[in-house]
Amino acid sequence: MKVLVTAFAMDAHFNGVVPLAWALRAAGHDVRVASQPALTDSITRAGLTAVPVGTDHQVQATMGAMAPGVFALHRNPDYLENRPELLDLEFLEASTSMLTAAFYAQINNDSMIDEMVDFAAWWRPDLVVWEPFTFAGAVAAQVTGAAQARLLWGPDLFLRVHDRFQQVLHEVRAERRDDALEEWLTWTLERHGAAFGPEVISGHWTIDQMPPSVRFATARPTVPMRFVPYNGPVPAVVPPWLRADPGRPRVLLTQGITERSTGFTGLPRAGELLASIAELDAEVVATVKAEEREGLPPLPGNVRVVDSLSLHVVLPSCAAVVHHGGAGTWATAALHGVPQLALAWQWDDVFRAGQLEKLGAGIFLPPHGEGASAGRVRDRLAQVLAEPSFRQGAARIRAEMLRTPAPGAVVPTLEQLTARHRAPAGQGVRH
Amino acid sequence: MPTPTSAPPAAPTDSELGRHLLTVRGFHFVFGALGDPYARRLRGEADHLSLGELVRDRGPLHRSALGTWVTADGGISARLLDDPLLGPRHPASEGPQEHVLENVWETWRTCHVTPLGEDLLTPAAADSDRLAALLGPVLGPRTCTAWQVDAERAVHRVLDGLPPHFDVVSDLARPAIAGSLAAVLGLPDEARAELPDLLAACGPVLDSALCPPRLPVARAMTRALRRVRELMAAAVANHLTAPADGAVSALLAVDPDGGRDPGDTVTAAVLSTVVGAETAITTVANAVMALLEHDEQWSLLRADPGRAADAVEETLRWAPPVTLRSLITQGEVQIGGETLEADQHVVVLVDAAQRDPALYEDPDRFRLDRPRSPGFTHMALAGRDPLGLVAPLVRVQCTAVLRAVAERLPGLRAEGEPLRRGRSPVVRAPLSLRLAQK
Numbered sequence: 001m002k003v004l005v006t007a008f009a010m011d012a013h014f015n016g017v018v019p020l021a022w023a024l025r026a027a028g029h030d031v032r033v034a035s036q037p038a039l040t041d042s043i044t045r046a047g048l049t050a051v052p053v054g055t056d057h058q059v060q061a062t063m064g065a066m067a068p069g070v071f072a073l074h075r076n077p078d079y080l081e082n083r084p085e086l087l088d089l090e091f092l093e094a095s096t097s098m099l100t101a102a103f104y105a106q107i108n109n110d111s112m113i114d115e116m117v118d119f120a121a122w123w124r125p126d127l128v129v130w131e132p133f134t135f136a137g138a139v140a141a142q143v144t145g146a147a148q149a150r151l152l153w154g155p156d157l158f159l160r161v162h163d164r165f166q167q168v169l170h171e172v173r174a175e176r177r178d179d180a181l182e183e184w185l186t187w188t189l190e191r192h193g194a195a196f197g198p199e200v201i202s203g204h205w206t207i208d209q210m211p212p213s214v215r216f217a218t219a220r221p222t223v224p225m226r227f228v229p230y231n232g233p234v235p236a237v238v239p240p241w242l243r244a245d246p247g248r249p250r251v252l253l254t255q256g257i258t259e260r261s262t263g264f265t266g267l268p269r270a271g272e273l274l275a276s277i278a279e280l281d282a283e284v285v286a287t288v289k290a291e292e293r294e295g296l297p298p299l300p301g302n303v304r305v306v307d308s309l310s311l312h313v314v315l316p317s318c319a320a321v322v323h324h325g326g327a328g329t330w331a332t333a334a335l336h337g338v339p340q341l342a343l344a345w346q347w348d349d350v351f352r353a354g355q356l357e358k359l360g361a362g363i364f365l366p367p368h369g370e371g372a373s374a375g376r377v378r379d380r381l382a383q384v385l386a387e388p389s390f391r392q393g394a395a396r397i398r399a400e401m402l403r404t405p406a407p408g409a410v411v412p413t414l415e416q417l418t419a420r421h422r423a424p425a426g427q428g429v430r431h
Numbered sequence: 432m433p434t435p436t437s438a439p440p441a442a443p444t445d446s447e448l449g450r451h452l453l454t455v456r457g458f459h460f461v462f463g464a465l466g467d468p469y470a471r472r473l474r475g476e477a478d479h480l481s482l483g484e485l486v487r488d489r490g491p492l493h494r495s496a497l498g499t500w501v502t503a504d505g506g507i508s509a510r511l512l513d514d515p516l517l518g519p520r521h522p523a524s525e526g527p528q529e530h531v532l533e534n535v536w537e538t539w540r541t542c543h544v545t546p547l548g549e550d551l552l553t554p555a556a557a558d559s560d561r562l563a564a565l566l567g568p569v570l571g572p573r574t575c576t577a578w579q580v581d582a583e584r585a586v587h588r589v590l591d592g593l594p595p596h597f598d599v600v601s602d603l604a605r606p607a608i609a610g611s612l613a614a615v616l617g618l619p620d621e622a623r624a625e626l627p628d629l630l631a632a633c634g635p636v637l638d639s640a641l642c643p644p645r646l647p648v649a650r651a652m653t654r655a656l657r658r659v660r661e662l663m664a665a666a667v668a669n670h671l672t673a674p675a676d677g678a679v680s681a682l683l684a685v686d687p688d689g690g691r692d693p694g695d696t697v698t699a700a701v702l703s704t705v706v707g708a709e710t711a712i713t714t715v716a717n718a719v720m721a722l723l724e725h726d727e728q729w730s731l732l733r734a735d736p737g738r739a740a741d742a743v744e745e746t747l748r749w750a751p752p753v754t755l756r757s758l759i760t761q762g763e764v765q766i767g768g769e770t771l772e773a774d775q776h777v778v779v780l781v782d783a784a785q786r787d788p789a790l791y792e793d794p795d796r797f798r799l800d801r802p803r804s805p806g807f808t809h810m811a812l813a814g815r816d817p818l819g820l821v822a823p824l825v826r827v828q829c830t831a832v833l834r835a836v837a838e839r840l841p842g843l844r845a846e847g848e849p850l851r852r853g854r855s856p857v858v859r860a861p862l863s864l865r866l867a868q869k
Contacts, residue, residue, distance in 0.1 A: 062536055069461030094460045094474065101457020110446055175862060176853045178645065180453060187449040187646055 007131035009039035016153030019228035023407035054112030145423030150203035246283035249319035276374035325349030337398035339390035360393030452643035469495035483783025492767035505787030545639035575823035582831035585610035617677015707821035713752035739834035751811035
């Protein structure tokens, strides 16, 4: 079959779709990866075939202006706590309005959507696999009659909150219903002669890469898939020092790629943090970006600073990892059974970090306010290293993940679902 | 080489308009979440009066996070609305005031949010003056009461058909205002029949200047506006060939040899229908709600329905039908200790300003006998812009309804809680309230 895979141009969101794209390719299917031109290089360096569509999005600029307000709204009525009753109409309307304006409609800019639809109308994919915020893929599928699947990189908070919003909206008089996301998708689909349907938000089904104990229960069709790490276009090279026994536990300290490029971070400054952690009896491996390295104070001998490193290369040798809570870092550590200290700041990061702690596989240290001083990070890390229960907890999550079918093993399921959901030839709006 | 003529701006596509409305709405929520009181006001939080207090606490005039200058100070608000250095348009600009095709992420312009395709709400000063001169002898502050009897007769016809349980907006205020409007203007039957639905669709016009409606609502609004203009143009054409009763013929008869454009009469009728009716419907509903909440004032009115005009005036102050007035500086303005450059957006929080304790004694009390100096007009309907132009007719229509209600529905009571329209921070338009006659 022909599979169009899409993720908006942001590496962390693209990385999560790569292993399935490889699996589809290796199973003999035709795969194209569509995104804004800025992602073309990342796509081709992942060994995939790129389809640049539209012009680059400007989400960095819009979120730069809007982020403080977005975070101010979302920190308090915290839907991550599994208490949907906190999500009232006012909050959900505000959340959906600002995220649609500042994020969804920005990362899916009109020219990107339009060219993706044009490409799909020409190439005729059987299946569109889209990153869960890349609604352009949903529009292209809806217009051309392709089957469509969302490919999650984290727990499905988005759809959970969306479902809650629909439930709350249902209780409101029709004139008062205000759903910015549906409204935006409606006029966007109408531009291409198609009508809004719930599948442009939920897909025909969802592919979920989270371990079962970190997944939300849902009645929707879901295909569980094992997370396979892909770290992005950094050279995945095994450095010689990795094989040398450090003689003490190795600890990885890392910021995610998104945090590194956007500056949204909950981590204390690298120099202070490294000096503090280095007081522990451990070998500290830290990824620090080049410009921050220049400002570092002289570091003790047990600290090894590297510019970048493939997580799946180094993590199997680590006794613990300290990170910002991002999806890729979290899942790579989980897959390798490494206990985690997560300084998670926002969104799904917070939920995953909380689950980690609940499952006994690590500690969630909220970095807000004074929460994550260098000293507290060091003390929590010492705890993670000292108590064997964390490694046991991490091993349980690893076992769960290994029991889940790997990408190659879910391909036949995707073939069946595609056959069921694809519109018969010639029945899309554009054919 | 021929000089290119400047084409009117192309009508935006659904995607262009939708994205613009979505973005501005996003701004309201983002800055509302950061606590900016004006942004919170625009996002439509229910407790509008507390937000007005927050604005007043920030000083006589302050710059909101959205870039708009905001005041809730009674004295400053009155001066701003009266100052010719503030108007509805950007200085030295031509044509309809629209920012749809600009990048709001760069301009941060949150005025003139929704294009109407015409200059209805943003006439140039000369056009306003010409309309005021036209309206003066017919529907002006000193002449409009002549239509009181026509308005009352139409209102009574609506009350004749009122069921025992009814909705304050859809069964009382809207039909009564539509009926009295048709009677006063002298509209043909076709227009009368269409008016209630058209008024509902045009309802968001005043709100839409500051608060983006949902795209389908914006489209329905501009369609309804076009239809109103067609109907009014047809009515004016009829009156031109066969003068009849009603204000339309009277307007056409003003200074017939002065070369007046009948188009001005059409515009006057459209304004009365679109801006006037929304204002009047809201005032009637707000007045009924206020009276039912203040039994002693309701008793006063029932005992003397002739005080209906007092009830209207106090409603215009206590629960104004326009709670935010949007202005643009036409030149440098020094006020409230600030120097505003030309082309700055200024918003007056009318609801808060009209409860400024410095201006009103016991401002939170709703009382029919509140003293007023002659010629005084509340800020909600002050000024030379379209609201000021339709104010006399609005007062006549509302007085007619309240008088009739006081006479004929003495046992009126509420059966539930009032609901307000979404995305209505300017008008805070009532959507519904169930009432019972007894």
